[in-house]
Amino acid sequence: MTVGELMQRNGWHAASGEPKSEITGTIVCDLLSWVMARGTKGTAWITVQTHLNVVAVASLHDFACVIVPDGIEVGHDVLDTADEKGVCILLAPCSPYSAAAALHDAGIGDA
Amino acid sequence: MSRVYDLHIHSCLSPCADDDMTPENIAGMAHINKLDTIALTDHNSGENLEVTAAACAKYDIRFVPGVEVNTAEEIHVLCYFSALSSALSFCDMIYDSLPDIPNRPEIFGNQLIIGKDDAPAGSLNKMLYNASAYPLEDVVALSELHGGCAVPAHINRQFASLMANIGYIPDGLFSAVEIRPELPAPDLPEGMKVLYSSDAHQLQDIAAAAQAAPSPHPIGDIIRWLA
Numbered sequence: 001m002t003v004g005e006l007m008q009r010n011g012w013h014a015a016s017g018e019p020k021s022e023i024t025g026t027i028v029c030d031l032l033s034w035v036m037a038r039g040t041k042g043t044a045w046i047t048v049q050t051h052l053n054v055v056a057v058a059s060l061h062d063f064a065c066v067i068v069p070d071g072i073e074v075g076h077d078v079l080d081t082a083d084e085k086g087v088c089i090l091l092a093p094c095s096p097y098s099a100a101a102a103l104h105d106a107g108i109g110d111a
Numbered sequence: 112m113s114r115v116y117d118l119h120i121h122s123c124l125s126p127c128a129d130d131d132m133t134p135e136n137i138a139g140m141a142h143i144n145k146l147d148t149i150a151l152t153d154h155n156s157g158e159n160l161e162v163t164a165a166a167c168a169k170y171d172i173r174f175v176p177g178v179e180v181n182t183a184e185e186i187h188v189l190c191y192f193s194a195l196s197s198a199l200s201f202c203d204m205i206y207d208s209l210p211d212i213p214n215r216p217e218i219f220g221n222q223l224i225i226g227k228d229d230a231p232a233g234s235l236n237k238m239l240y241n242a243s244a245y246p247l248e249d250v251v252a253l254s255e256l257h258g259g260c261a262v263p264a265h266i267n268r269q270f271a272s273l274m275a276n277i278g279y280i281p282d283g284l285f286s287a288v289e290i291r292p293e294l295p296a297p298d299l300p301e302g303m304k305v306l307y308s309s310d311a312h313q314l315q316d317i318a319a320a321a322q323a324a325p326s327p328h329p330i331g332d333i334i335r336w337l338a
Binding site: 031032033036037049051053056059085 | 184185218238240241271
């Protein structure tokens with residue numbers, strides 16, 4: 001499933017990047033070092049962190065997208081950098097649990 | 112009255128800092144801004160401490176060797192030391208505990224090691240922004256074993272800080288905390304000392320903080336003051 005298809009299924013909104021990549025798996029984690037050590041290409045990463053380093057970590061592993069749950073707003077500086085680096089950030093109004101469940105329902109497993 | 116100390120400065124060794132944050136430039140900027148004490152606190156490494164100490168000595172600026180450790184919980188903790196040699200052995204231990212993931216300079220930035228008179232001396236391989244293997248309490252204990260002290264950094268910031276990551280100040284673990292003056296002030300236990308520093312990643316940050324000084328007070332021997 002592509003990021004765009006996932007967005008459409010759930011009514012989520014892309015705040016940066018192109019939602020074109022194929023999603024291969026999911027990580028739910030807010031520790032950047034943890035994700036850095038375990039991320040793989042095509043991962044959809046659910047995190048409440050919205051710091052600039054989230055973009056760096058997503059870019060490092062060529063993640064499919066970052067999903068920011070709970071309706072959290074992401075700063076313009078972060079979104080501009082994400083656009084520059086081609087990192088797709090999705091804004092989801094639901095909780096991290098519901099976001100993970102939505103990925104599961106879409107047939108996407110662990111990263 | 113300007114601030115007299117700045118105990119949170121990153122050199123070009125930290126991937127997120129500008130490449131012109133060289134030891135000579137940092138010392139020169141501190142001198143221009145009439146700082147009498149500065150600490151270098153790069154992420155998880157002390158590679159530029161020795162040469163920054165030498166640069167500060169030229170201007171008669173008191174130099175505190177330090178490091179900003181990223182704990183296993185991803186809490187940023189500033190560790191300060193009385194002796195350069197102790198700081199270096201502590202930093203080696205922290206660096207050794209980082210996961211063996213190389214830096215990607217095009218994504219995270221350069222990790223430049225600087226030699227005498229700002230001569231380039233290579234770059235550090237492992238990704239310094241990563242978390243060390245040591246949890247918070249171990250970092251505090253190990254810094255004290257090395258004759259130093261630990262101060263949680265920017266505790267009122269919503270990212271990689273004591274309050275953001277664990278949500279409270281553990282009883283008796285710290286005698287001082289660092290606060291970002293531009294962010295809402297946190298509630299502090301009685302008697303807790305507060306440090307305000309620039310967390311400079313660019314040269315102009317040192318000047319801006321020195322001129323905005325919220326709490327100028329001479330601190331004398333930093334380790335004794337914090338103990």
